[in-house]
Amino acid sequence: MSGTSSTSDEVVLREYYAPKAAQPSATFSGSYLHKIAFRHPGYRDEFEQNVLLTLYAFDNHSRGLHYATAHTACALVACNAWEGYLTHTRDGERLRLTADGLLTEKECYFRLPGNTRYPVYPTFFNWKFPKDKMPPHWPEEIQDDGEGETALVAPPSVSGVAKAVIARDKGCVISKDQDYVEKAHLCPQSEAEWFRINGMGDYNLNDTLADEVITDDISNAIGLRPDIHKAFDDRRFIIVRKRDQWVVHFTNLTQNLGHRYHNTPLKLRTGVSSRCLLIRFAWAIFPSVKKFLTRGASHTVRIRVQEDSEEGVPGFTEKTTEMSRDGALKIGGGSRSRSVSPEGKGKKRKGEEYAEEQADPGSLSLSILKRRRMDSPLSLTPPSNVSSALIWSSPKPPYPHLPPDSQKQHKPLEITEAPSDGTTYTSPNPYAGVAEKLAEKERVDKLRLSWLRPQRPSNPDLICCDYNATSAAHNSGLQGRAEWSRSQLCEKCLGVEYAKDRDEDEDEDLPPWVNGE
Known part of the structure; x- marks a missing residue:
């Protein structure tokens, strides 16, 4: 028998295809x-100061941009x-293109009648x-472009949105991949204030x-x-309507x-908001407008202001005014990145939470104290001109997760040696009262939970103020967050009852007082 093994008994390397x-x-x-x-006809052409927008034209091999997409922008x-309508010159005739026609010239003017x-x-x-x-050719509702409709018994609570989105879309709506798919907001979380002011919550499910x-939602x-x-x-692409389909642009x-x-083309499901x-x-698109506003001396803009009406009723209204170049330069470059969302926050470095809490001891919360990361327990340093020994009483603290120097039983700081100039110094404990x-x-949390428990219609493992949504998610097999033991909870329902007391990170050591030592 040959000394070499059969190829069927050996691993076979596969060739990767990009x-x-x-x-x-x-x-x-x-x-x-x-x-x-795209130029604004109300300003001069010199120095490109009337270029309202500049858009990439990727819709054919040389230069081409979908007309309806350009017009909407x-x-x-x-x-x-x-x-509004597009022309090739400042005083030219309206371009006669269909919504799916292609713009191929290097520049156009966007004009308004009169x-x-x-x-x-x-x-x-x-x-x-x-x-x-709404814009022309932009439907107000999305009819299911997918293969069959995914029925949603009830809209999920905040904690169940990610799993509900993935279950509805059956993976990435663009690549069709099903591994490591994420929930992506259409209106970013950082624009919640804009969302609220414009009443967009009225359209939430x-x-x-x-x-x-x-x-x-x-x-x-x-x-x-x-x-x-x-x-x-990163604003690399948007989703628009072309040839009666939703497509990536x-x-x-x-x-x-x-x-x-x-x-x-994309297969968007019913329930996605157009x-x-x-x-x-x-x-x-809007971050590109700053270039236009900073090129000329001043520009006519429409802004939202908060002022009283003629009847004295306060509220928001729109106001048309002039914005100088200096005013435009103060405009931020764009919204915050996705890392500011709760799900994208990075961990703070050791000691950062400690520094924040020392700055405002009254803002300490139980959850922060349970998860605090620092190199050493809390300490207080007297003024540099005081040479003294600090006397503390140290009975067993009633709250093992609190540092000993934050308990009510502790006496105020006392100076046992007076400064050289003869003055005396007494410093009260800034953490007095935190334990209370x-x-x-x-x-209060226990009282709230005791009220919540009898309100639950069925499953005793669920605690949430939105019981219908919670039960629907539970019946659909959707699980909540891992830190809530996969229970269905919203942000306002004391999820800490199910959370672990602290993260079990092996690479970070907790101070002894957290473990009650």
Whole structure:
């Protein structure tokens, strides 16, 4: 018998095949040279000071941009002016293109009938959502483009949105991958205030959402692969309507993603909000307007202001005014990145929480104390001109998770040796009373839980104020967060009852007093 083993008994190496570009590949350029400038007729052409927007034109192999997409972008900036039209020259005739036609010239003018110096919104935050009149060719609702409809018994609570989105979309809506898919917001969480001011919560499927979680509705999210999600939040692409289908439209340069997915149709499910897709469109476009506002001396803009009406009723209203170049330079470059969302926050370095808590001892909370990370227990240092020994009484603290020097039984700091100049110094303990506050908080929490428990209709493991949504998610097999022992809870239902007392990170040591030593 031969000394070599049969190939069937050995591992077989496989050849990797890189993902191919979408076909036909010749209809996508991806070149940094292919752009179209859209000019404002109310300003001079010199020094490019009237370039309202510059958009990449990737819709064919040389230069081409979908007409309806370009028109919508310009109209959004021009205060939702859907009646606007494009011309090749300042005084030229209206372009006669269909919604799916291609713009191929290097520049165009966006004009409004009878208004040369029309106002523009300077930022996304000032943009008013067009509730009464959506853009042409942009449907108000999404009819299920997918294969069959995914029935939703009830909108999920905040803790169950991610799993509900992935279950509805069955993976990444763009790449169709099913591994490590993430929930991607359409209107970013960082724009919750804009969302609230514009009354977008009226369109949420879960109408109980408010404040910082108002954007955490299943209609405001889609499933995306992590790298595609990052490109989405970096404003590399948007989702628009072309040839009566929702498609991916890349607005910026990429190495591979544009070649693979530009102009590829999506199978969006019923429940995804077309209004939120328009919000994402506007959010991706508005940072480019700052270039226009900083090139000329001043520009006519429309902003949101808070002032009293003639009847003395306070509220928001729109005001058209002039913005100087200096004023435009103060505009931020864009919204915060996705890392500011609760799910994307990085851990603080050791000692940062400690420094914050020392600055405001009254703001200490039980959850922070349980999870505090620091190199040493709390300490207090007297002024540099005091040479003294600090006398503390140290009985067994009633709360093992609190540092000994924060207990009520401790005496105030006393100076046993007077300073050399003869003055005396006494410093009260700044942590006096913290234990009582925490005890009161625990008492209130227990009372709240005792009220919540009898309200539950069935499952005793569930504690949530939105019982119908919780039960629906539970019956659908959706699980909550790991730190809540997979229970279905919303942010306001004392999830700490199910949370672990602290993270079990082996690479970080807790001070002895956390363990009751």
